[in-house]
Amino acid sequence: MQKKAELYRGKAKTVYATESSDFLILEFRNDTSALDGQRIEQFDRKGMVNNKFNHFIMNKLEEAGIPTQMERLLSDNEVLVKKLDMVPVECVIRNRAAGSLVKRLGIEEGTLLNPPIFDLFLKDDARHDPMVNESYCETFGWVSKENLAEMKRLSYKANDVLSELFDKAGLILVDFKLEFGLFHGKVVLGDEFSPDGSRLWDKNTLDKMDKDRFRQSLGGLIEAYEEVARRIGVSLD
Numbered sequence: 547m548q549k550k551a552e553l554y555r556g557k558a559k560t561v562y563a564t565e566s567s568d569f570l571i572l573e574f575r576n577d578t579s580a581l582d583g584q585r586i587e588q589f590d591r592k593g594m595v596n597n598k599f600n601h602f603i604m605n606k607l608e609e610a611g612i613p614t615q616m617e618r619l620l621s622d623n624e625v626l627v628k629k630l631d632m633v634p635v636e637c638v639i640r641n642r643a644a645g646s647l648v649k650r651l652g653i654e655e656g657t658l659l660n661p662p663i664f665d666l667f668l669k670d671d672a673r674h675d676p677m678v679n680e681s682y683c684e685t686f687g688w689v690s691k692e693n694l695a696e697m698k699r700l701s702y703k704a705n706d707v708l709s710e711l712f713d714k715a716g717l718i719l720v721d722f723k724l725e726f727g728l729f730h731g732k733v734v735l736g737d738e739f740s741p742d743g744s745r746l747w748d749k750n751t752l753d754k755m756d757k758d759r760f761r762q763s764l765g766g767l768i769e770a771y772e773e774v775a776r777r778i779g780v781s782l783d
Contacts, residue, residue: 547571547626557586558596558742567629568729574600574623578742580761587760593623595771595782596740601625602780603708603739610707612700614735615727630727630736633689636675637701638665640721641709644745646677647721656720656752662705664698669725696733697726704735712746715777717755720745741771 549571550563557579562571574593579586597619604616615628640647643657647665666683667675683689689697701724712719722744725737737743741756748755754762755770775782 547620549624558593559738564626569617570627570629571620572597572625572627572738574625574738578757578760578767580757589768591768592771595768595775596738596742597623597625598782599740599771599775599780600738602775602778604735606711607704607707607735607739610703612704612707612735613729613732615729627736628729628734630729630734632725632727632736633693633697634669635678635683635688635694635697636667636669637697637724637726638667638721639663639701639705639724640665641705642718642720644720656747662702664701667723693726693728693733697724700724700726700733700735708739711778713749715774716749717774717777718747718749718752720747741774746774 547564547569550565552560553563554561558575558577560573560575562573564571574597576588576590576592577586578589578592601616601619604614608614608616615630617626617628619625640659640663642659643653644655647653648655666678668678669675680694683694684691704724709719722739724735726733727736744756745758746755747753754764755774759765759767759770772782
């Protein structure tokens with residue numbers, strides 16, 4: 547599959563057309579951003595690590611019966627994916643309190659959330675991805691009630707699969723975001739799952755092993771990403 551015209555350049559990935567109307571190529575760059583893209587830095591190997599990390603996780607989710615856009619790796623930093631009609635809403639699962647939840651409600655960071663919380667956010671950097679609910683999605687036509695219900699079901703299923711995977715690797719899956727789209731009318735998991743869009747803490751030390759190391763200027767970003775990848779079995783060779 548050949549890479550054609552650039553279609554979209556995001557904060558950390560570039561999307562390219564192919565000769566097929568059903569497939570795209572995602573290029574994972576070394577860019578890392580925070581504050582809705584206001585702060586951007588480059589880190590060697592990051593694109594490769596996130597690409598292979600995402601490929602590994604998507605395969606695990608496929609094995610568990612969750613449909614994803616993943617097709618195959620093309621190179622260290624490129625992957626072939628199905629072309630989805632993306633839903634402009636992020637699904638967030640929270641297993642422990644962190645990030646915006648702590649800021650909004652004053653809950654102590656790390657508080658166990660049982661059952662896990664399901665949140666929705668409109669994808670709109672200019673408005674800082676405002677929090678929305680299921681009524682907004684239906685009223686504004688972002689996604690049908692039936693497809694949103696399927697997105698929620700798949701998000702919780704992914705949480706079950708991934709919480710177990712990371713737990714066995716000595717890590718806590720604190721929270722994560724997922725994005726979905728439609729492929730020939732079917733709800734399919736898209737975008738990526740990596741430490742860029744999730745919070746992962748070491749079970750023993752509670753050290754942060756995700757993009758919070760960049761957001762909070764803790765250092766050691768790539769080292770943390772590679773350590774997480776190693777623990778869960780991602781080959782970075």
